[in-house]
Amino acid sequence: MAGRMNRDFAAALKLLGRVVVASEPYAEQLIVIGGMAPVIYRSMTGFATTRLPPPGTTEIDVSVPPKLVASGRPMLELLNGANLVAYDTPGYRNAPGAQCFQDASHGTERKAPTYVEFLAPLRGRGKKEIVEIEPGMRAEALRYLDLLAFEPIVVTAAQVPDLEVDEERRLRVPQPALYVAQKILSRSSGRRMNPKKAEKDLAYVYDVAVLSQPQWTAQAALLVRAASQTSEWRKWIAKTGRELRELFASPLAEGPIHAARIFRDLMGSGGPSEDEVQKVVQRFAEKVFPSA
Secondary structure (H helix, E strand, O other): OHHHHHHHHHHHHHHHHHHHHHOHHHHHHOEEEOOHHHHHHOOOOOOOOOOOOOOOOOEEEEEOOOOOOOOOOOHHHHHHHOOEEEEEOOOHHHOOOOEEEEEHHHOOOOOOOOEEEEEEEOOOOOOEEEEEEEOOEEEEEEOOHHHHHOOOEEEEHHHOHHHOOOOOOEEEEOOHHHHHHHHHHHHHOOHHHOHHHHHHHHHHHHHHHHHOHHHHHHHHHHHHHHHOOOHHHHHHHHHHHHHHHHHOOOOOOHHHHHHHHHHHHHHHHHOOOHHHHHHHHHHHHHHHOOOO
16 A cells, blocks of 8 residues: 555656646746645755655645636646646536546546646635636635735745656745644634544644744744734634644644654654654744744
8 A cells, every 4th residue: 555655646746747837827826735835845945854754645736816817828728738637526516516637548537546636715705615717627715725825935846856847847835834824724614524634734734843943933924924914814823823732732632643643654663753743833833823
């Protein structure tokens, strides 16, 4: 099983590379989020080196605006030109669902092991909905994703060798503190309907806290700027700090238990202990999300 997962993870990175190349005209509108963001952090200067393997994912999540601004050829046409086709996920009560883009060799009748899904920030009330980001291209809209578009980090694909992109191509990833905020906040916005993903999110929180340690002071300043944008964001950021402290309050709390277990599954006895996880995330919360 581990070998299969490693192959699928490598295939997902290559798929991301194909998406980055194909979507270059829209690079300023796309942000690589989800499990791929910590993978990219590992290749960037200014982040800590770590013995932790990335928790890994075969699903690539890319955040987009609720409506793409046309930039030459439509995004859908660019993806199809890169031999990527859409699998239509079932919608609610026969309504159109979101789409996953995958290699054309898998066809359009079933979801492939590795695929890319486009997600958009949810505006207004509700927990989620499907939006048409351009004609014929749909994305699921989720709350809190707009945080990830605040001062995103620009990377060149060449900095991430596993993407296998030789050309000079840009991609954007969220700021680490806002990545953590979105992971924590999404727990109260339907994430608990998928316990395995909710547990893995806690491993991502610990992973990003470790990776971003050289930037904790800068990230705290970034959150001050983000909180000044709107009163809603200020509340979201304060809520993240409170929930981080609660989820990682002790080695026996939910955060350390799930994060340590996930890394033990990857690393065996060399994985971090619950005590180590708790101490790192608590220090991260104190430095980056100071209590009111």
